Amino acid sequence: MADYITVDVDRDAIPRHVGIIMDGNGRWANARDLHRTQGHAAGEPALFDVVHGALELGVKWLTVYTFSTENWDRDEFEVSFLMQFNVDLLERRRDELNELGVRVIFMGDIEDDRVPEILRDRIHSAEELTSDNTTMTMVFAFNYGGRVEIVDAVRHIAAAVANGSLSADDIDESMLSRNLYLADMPDPDLIIRTSGEHRTSNFLLWQAAYSEYVFTSVLWPDFDRDELARCISEYQQRDRRYGGAVDRSPT
Ligand code: FPP
Numbered sequence: 075m076a077d078y079i080t081v082d083v084d085r086d087a088i089p090r091h092v093g094i095i096m097d098g099n100g101r102w103a104n105a106r107d108l109h110r111t112q113g114h115a116a117g118e119p120a121l122f123d124v125v126h127g128a129l130e131l132g133v134k135w136l137t138v139y140t141f142s143t144e145n146w147d148r149d150e151f152e153v154s155f156l157m158q159f160n161v162d163l164l165e166r167r168r169d170e171l172n173e174l175g176v177r178v179i180f181m182g183d184i185e186d187d188r189v190p191e192i193l194r195d196r197i198h199s200a201e202e203l204t205s206d207n208t209t210m211t212m213v214f215a216f217n218y219g220g221r222v223e224i225v226d227a228v229r230h231i232a233a234a235v236a237n238g239s240l241s242a243d244d245i246d247e248s249m250l251s252r253n254l255y256l257a258d259m260p261d262p263d264l265i266i267r268t269s270g271e272h273r274t275s276n277f278l279l280w281q282a283a284y285s286e287y288v289f290t291s292v293l294w295p296d297f298d299r300d301e302l303a304r305c306i307s308e309y310q311q312r313d314r315r316y317g318g319a320v321d322r323s324p325t
Contacts, residue, residue: 075123079130081303084310089263091135092128092306093285095277096121098269098293111155116295118163122170127299129174129210131306135260136212137181139277143219146188157190160216164196168203175209181255182218189217213259220279227253227280254280261285264309266302268294286312 096117103113121138128136141156148156171178178200185194197216230253234240251257261281267273270291274282288305290297 075119075298076300079127079299079303081300081307083131083303083307085131087310088131088133089306089309090133091137091260091262091264092133092302093137093139093262093265093278093282094124095139095265095267095271095275096294096297097267097271099295101269102293102295110152111159113295114156114159118159120295120297122167123298124302125171125174125176125210125212127302129176130299131303134210135262136210137215137259137262137278138212139215139218139275141182141216141218142276143183143217143222144276157193160214161190161193161196164193164200168196168200171200171212172204172207175207176204177207177211178204178214179211179256180214180216181259182216183222184217186217211259213256215277218255218277220274220276223255224250224280226255250280263314264288264306266290266305268292268297284314284316286314 099113099117100110101113102116103110106112125136140160145156146153168178180197180201183189184197227250231240231245231249235242235245259281261283262278262285264287265274265278265282265285266288268290270289272289274287278285286309288308290301290305292301
């Protein structure tokens with residue numbers, strides 16, 4: 075891994091918010107006759123190299139999918155490994171993230187009974203320690219699902235209608251956005267998925283309405299800051315029209 079980005083990328087057109095579906099840890103491990111959990115462990119240096127790359131480029135929001143609401147269906151050993159891994163990672167890395175000026179936020183159902191108490195505690199400490207940082211916000215989508223996030227927002231809004239404080243006629247898109255887990259998070263400009271899979275897998279469903287997707291066959295443990303820059307460079311070739319028409323007027 076290089077210490078600085080070596081890929082050519084337009085540093086004046088960096089996406090403000092990058093989301094990443096970090097996929098392929100299990101396949102990376104299988105290919106080396108290792109246990110799947112060793113693939114997750116190998117994903118940590120990749121993730122932190124990407125954090126450094128994102129900071130070098132000036133990305134303001136980085137959201138990573140660390141555990142989905144569907145991941146509870148994995149075998150018990152893998153699930154408990156991932157819980158403990160998150161605890162260890164927060165203990166090992168929170169000071170580094172803090173020194174880098176990164177604000178850490180967890181997005182998802184942290185209060186779920188299946189989330190170990192010690193992990194909840196480490197999450198709260200990391201969030202508190204880094205809460206004043208402004209260089210970049212790193213969102214850990216953990217026990218996160220895009221559909222349940224929308225359902226939760228609808229429940230809040232419906233409760234306000236039921237108690238008479240809101241009229242159903244006043245519900246609009248921006249109200250729904252404000253009722254998602256992180257009301258101040260800008261929509262992602264770019265969503266990257268590694269490992270050659272071409273699915274959204276319940277990641278930022280509402281927020282991704284106009285995001286550009288970049289899919290790469292690189293398995294997550296092999297991803298690094300140069301791969302991030304390559305994905306951003308591909309994003310920079312796209313013509314974002316937000317549903318508008320292509321401008322075909324003569325120049
Ligand atoms: C998907 O790969 C990855 C996960 C479910 C876990 C993500 C965890 C990391 C990248 C480790 C480092 C980061 C944190 C914050 C804990 P997969 O297991 O679905 O791979 P496969 O599709 O090849 O089986």
